[in-house]
Structure formats: C-alpha cells, structure tokens
Amino acid sequence: MIESIFELFQFEFMRNALLVGVLVSIACGIVGTLVVVNRIVFISGGIAHAAYGGIGLGYFYGFNPIVGAIIFALMAALGMGWIARKTEQRTDTLIGVMWAVGMAIGIILVDLTPGYKADLMSYLFGSILTVSKANLLIVVGLNTVIILIVTVFYKELLAISFDRIFALTRDLPADTLYLILVAMIALTVVMVMQIVGLIMVIALLTIPAAIAEQFLQDLKQIMIVAIVLGGFFTTLGLGLSYYFNLTSGATIILISGITYLLSLVIKQYNKIKLT
Known part of the structure; x- marks a missing residue:
C-alpha cells in the first residue's frame, strides 16, 4: 500500500496537489502558530466565510474567484481587526456578523450569475486535486509575502504575542502589528480554502501549531514543527484519499484531528508520569 501511495505522485x-499542499503547510505553520499563541483561532x-463573498464577486464579474476571495478576506480581516481594536464591540460578535454578511453576499452574487457553476462546491469543501497552475502561482506569491512579513517583523510579532504590555512600553505599534497579523491570516485562509474548503479551514490552519505548542515553547521551533506536521498530514492525506477513493480535504483533516487527540493523550500521560 505504501508503495502504491508513492507511485501516485508520478x-x-x-x-501539483503535493506542491500546493507543501506550500500551504508552510503558511499554516507560520501563521497558524501566531494564531494559536494569540488565541484568535475563530477569527480565521x-x-x-467572509471570503465567500469574494468568490461570488469573481463569478459575477467573470474573474478568478480566488482573487476575489483575497480581496474580501483582506477587507474582512482588516475591518474586523480595526473595529475590535478601536471600539468596545465583542470580537466574537464581529466575527459572527462578518461571517454571515460575507456568506450572504457570496450566495446572492452566485445566484445572480447566469450559467452553471460546476466547481462552486470545491470552495466549500476543497479540491486540492484540481488546483490550477494560475492558483498555484497565486499560492507561491502569497507564501512569499507571508514569509517576508514574518521575517521583517518577527521580533515585533513575538512581543505582541507573548507580552502586549511589554510591547506597548517599548512603543511598538501594537494595533498596526495586529492588523498585519490578521491580514496574514486572511492570505493564509485563501490558500487553505483550496485544499480543505471554507468549512474546514480552521482545522488545517491551527491543528499542526496546536500539536507543536504542547511540547515546545520557542516560537520558531513551534513554527518549524507545525510546517513539518502540516506537510506530513497533507501528503499522507492525499495518498490515502486517492487509494481509498475518499475526499482529500476531509481525509487530511481527519488525520490531523486524530494526531491532535493522540498528542493530548501523550501530553497527559507525561504529566501523570512526572507526578
């Protein structure tokens, strides 16, 4: 069976699916770690879901829906981040509003678009096996942007992630850095959407980082391990989904979820053993 799985990649x-999976794993490992340590998982x-409005926009005006998703995701992320920082509105309320409005706009625009939308479900549930070369290039570009941003602002992002008071005393632009972080989440979400769909974005974005965080404390180490885990989950999920004729996105998430549960058991066992 193992040989058959590896033969598939001929x-x-x-x-292409493996390549986009590895690229997305890099973004998820980096941004997902920041999401987990900042405890903003549900923002993703x-x-x-707000990005679905951009998909509808792309269908309605006849351009690549992924480009529309990027635009809507960035608008939603920056709007959500700015309002949360500048007003006393609850962040979870804002997420719910953005979630609902984005989905509603997308659905209405799709309804108003003439013709048959054959690949529409792929944005909801993912379709890694049908990722186009154009979308692959978009993923490469988004990955490059994320890596550059984290490289340039790593120390500042580290400061606001673990000690916001310290960051403020050092006159770091905490609000601006927060907006940069949510913008990176938006870019990563669009990439992940192509693999597992809007429905399961949170899982692939956060599970590898959540596993790594249980056993490591250094932010860079967590990012590296999360990248490796994401790549492993994606590769194994692809092989198993093809071999057993299963949906690839769901298979990847199931493997990730089982591994996370096992990590919890191992973590608890180590605690009991130490006591």
Missing part, C-alpha cells in the same frame, strides 16, 4: 495532478473561521 501523475502531474498529484505532483470568520475571515474564511
């Missing part, structure tokens, strides 16, 4: 569409879900 096909071009499987190689809100942004993902």
Whole structure:
C-alpha cells in the first residue's frame, strides 16, 4: 500500500496537489502558530466565510474567484481587526456578523450569475486535486509575502504575542502589528480554502501549531514543527484519499484531528508520569 501511495505522485495532478499542499503547510505553520499563541483561532473561521463573498464577486464579474476571495478576506480581516481594536464591540460578535454578511453576499452574487457553476462546491469543501497552475502561482506569491512579513517583523510579532504590555512600553505599534497579523491570516485562509474548503479551514490552519505548542515553547521551533506536521498530514492525506477513493480535504483533516487527540493523550500521560 505504501508503495502504491508513492507511485501516485508520478501523475502531474498529484505532483501539483503535493506542491500546493507543501506550500500551504508552510503558511499554516507560520501563521497558524501566531494564531494559536494569540488565541484568535475563530477569527480565521470568520475571515474564511467572509471570503465567500469574494468568490461570488469573481463569478459575477467573470474573474478568478480566488482573487476575489483575497480581496474580501483582506477587507474582512482588516475591518474586523480595526473595529475590535478601536471600539468596545465583542470580537466574537464581529466575527459572527462578518461571517454571515460575507456568506450572504457570496450566495446572492452566485445566484445572480447566469450559467452553471460546476466547481462552486470545491470552495466549500476543497479540491486540492484540481488546483490550477494560475492558483498555484497565486499560492507561491502569497507564501512569499507571508514569509517576508514574518521575517521583517518577527521580533515585533513575538512581543505582541507573548507580552502586549511589554510591547506597548517599548512603543511598538501594537494595533498596526495586529492588523498585519490578521491580514496574514486572511492570505493564509485563501490558500487553505483550496485544499480543505471554507468549512474546514480552521482545522488545517491551527491543528499542526496546536500539536507543536504542547511540547515546545520557542516560537520558531513551534513554527518549524507545525510546517513539518502540516506537510506530513497533507501528503499522507492525499495518498490515502486517492487509494481509498475518499475526499482529500476531509481525509487530511481527519488525520490531523486524530494526531491532535493522540498528542493530548501523550501530553497527559507525561504529566501523570512526572507526578
């Protein structure tokens, strides 16, 4: 079976799927770690569903829906982040509003678009095996932007993640850095959406980082381990989904979830053993 799984990657569409999976794992490992340590997991879900409005926009005006998703995701993320920082509104309320309005706009625009929308469900549930070369190039570009931002602002992001009071005493622009962080979440969400769909974005974005955080404390180490885990989950999920004729996105998430549960058991066992 293992040999059969590796033989699958002789096909071009499987190689493309593996490549986009690895690229997305890099973004998820980096941004997902920041999401987990800042305890803003559900913001990614809100942004993902708001991005559906951009998909509808792309269908309605006849351009790449992924480009529309990027625009809407960034608008939702920055709007959500700015309002949360500048007003006393509850963040969870804002997420719910953005979530609902984005989905509603997307659905209405799709309804108003003439013709048959054959690949619409792929944005909800993912379709890694049908990622186009154009979308692959978009993923490469988004990944590059995220890596550059984190490289340039790593110390500042580290400061606001673990000690916001310290960051403020050092006159760091905490609000601006927060907006940069949510913008990176938006870009990552659009990438993840192509693999597992809007429905399961949160899982792939956060599970690898959540596993790594249980056993590590250094932010860089958590990011590296999360990247490796994400790549492993994606590769194994692709192989198993093809071999057993299963939905690839759901298979990837199921493997990730089982591994997370096992990590919880191991963590608890180590605690009991130490006591």
